[in-house]
Amino acid sequence: DGGITQSPKYLFRKEGQNVTLSCEQNLNHDAMYWYRQDPGQGLRLIYYSQIVNDFQKGDIAEGYSVSREKKESFPLTVTSAQKNPTAFYLCASSTRMYNEQFFGPGTRLTVL
Amino acid sequence: ELKVEQNPLFLSMQEGKNYTIYCNYSTTSDRLYWYRQDPGKSLESLFVLLSNGAVKQEGRLMASLDTKARLSTLHITAAVHDLSATYFCAVDGGASGTYKYIFGTGTRLKVLA
Numbered sequence: 001d002g003g004i005t006q007s008p009k010y011l012f013r014k015e016g017q018n019v020t021l022s023c024e025q026n027l028n029h030d031a032m033y034w035y036r037q038d039p040g041q042g043l044r045l046i047y048y049s050q051i052v053n054d055f056q057k058g059d060i061a062e063g064y065s066v067s068r069e070k071k072e073s074f075p076l077t078v079t080s081a082q083k084n085p086t087a088f089y090l091c092a093s094s095t096r097m098y099n100e101q102f103f104g105p106g107t108r109l110t111v112l
Numbered sequence: 113e114l115k116v117e118q119n120p121l122f123l124s125m126q127e128g129k130n131y132t133i134y135c136n137y138s139t140t141s142d143r144l145y146w147y148r149q150d151p152g153k154s155l156e157s158l159f160v161l162l163s164n165g166a167v168k169q170e171g172r173l174m175a176s177l178d179t180k181a182r183l184s185t186l187h188i189t190a191a192v193h194d195l196s197a198t199y200f201c202a203v204d205g206g207a208s209g210t211y212k213y214i215f216g217t218g219t220r221l222k223v224l225a
Contacts, residue, residue, distance in 0.1 A: 033213075042200065043155075043215045058212070090154055098162065099204050100145060101213060103155040 002027045004104035006091050011109045013078070013085065021076045021107045023091035032074035033092040033101065036060060043090065049074055050096075078109065086111045114139045116203050118216035126224050128190050133219045135184040135201035143204035144184045145213070146175050148197045155200065159186075191223045 004025045013019045025032065031050045035043040045058030049068040063082025068074055074093075078085045088108050092101040115138040125131050135144070143162050147155040159168040161177035161184060168175050172195065174187045184201055198220045202213040 042218050045212060048212060092155075098160060099143060100157060100160045101202075102157065103147075106154045 004091060004093055004102055006089075006104035006107050008107060009105065011107055013109060013111050015111060016080045018077055018079050019109070021078070021089055021091075021109070023074045023076065023104060024072055025074075025093040025102075025104075026072060027093055027095075027102065028071070029093035029095050029102075030071070031094045031096065031099075032068065033094075034058075034064070034066065034074070034076045035090045035092065037088045037090060039088075046076065046089075084111075085109055114141075114203065114205060114214045116201060116214045116216040118199075118201060118219050120219060121217060122220050122222075124222045124224060125188075125191050127192055130190065131188050133186040133188070133199055133221075135186070135216050137182050137184075137203045137214070139182075140179070141182075141203045141205070142179055144177050145202045145204070146184070146186055147200045147202065149200065149218075150197050158199075188221075193223045193225055196221055196223045 007022045033048040034046040037043050044060050046064050047055055047058050047066045049055035052071050055066050055068050065077045088106050090106045091104040094101040117136045119134050146158040148158050149155050159175040164179040166177045172189045177184045198218045200218045201216040205212040
């Protein structure tokens with residue numbers, strides 16, 4: 001089955017720690033995205049990548065970092081510089097033709 | 113700056129009734145997307161609208177796009193409880209070559225039995 005997987009489903013971080021969220025897709029999509037969603041709010045773009053080895057900052061990139069070494073993978077690191085990281089993190093991917101974004105199941109990050 | 117506004121933000125309606133959710137955006141774009149999100153879950157793609165005048169229907173939901181008015185509508189016919197969810201529209205920034213979405217604020221729909 002083709003799709004997008006995210007792991008872990010739940011993640012707990014102590015203050016001062018860096019954590020990495022995994023996102024993998026087997027849809028052969030070129031573009032991948034990371035969003036953050038706070039309770040009762042919409043989605044905000046953190047980073048996106050249109051091609052391997054290239055990525056751009058979204059609207060709220062501070063305190064986050066990404067890499068895109070493989071087409072299938074787009075991990076997100078939440079660094080200690082992100083002061084309020086508790087949120088629901090969603091990864092998505094899309095083709096260039098119609099740009100319909102397909103979303104993974106999400107990772108819920110909580111700071112202890 | 114591209115902005116996408118949805119209204120209403122909250123909608124409580126009785127089963128069997130009809131209603132429309134509106135999505136206005138502030139710049140030229142030919143592509144608009146509708147998503148559904150259930151509480152605690154991810155986003156599920158509902159409709160992809162790729163040109164002016166596009167109309168798509170699935171069950172009790174119908175979406176349309178008027179690029180000249182910069183308006184999309186999501187019409188609900190004879191609502192049922194299972195349609196209770198948050199609905200987001202998103203506009204494609206592809207005209208600028210970025211492929212970024214700009215999401216609307218979301219409309220939280222509650223269908224009462």
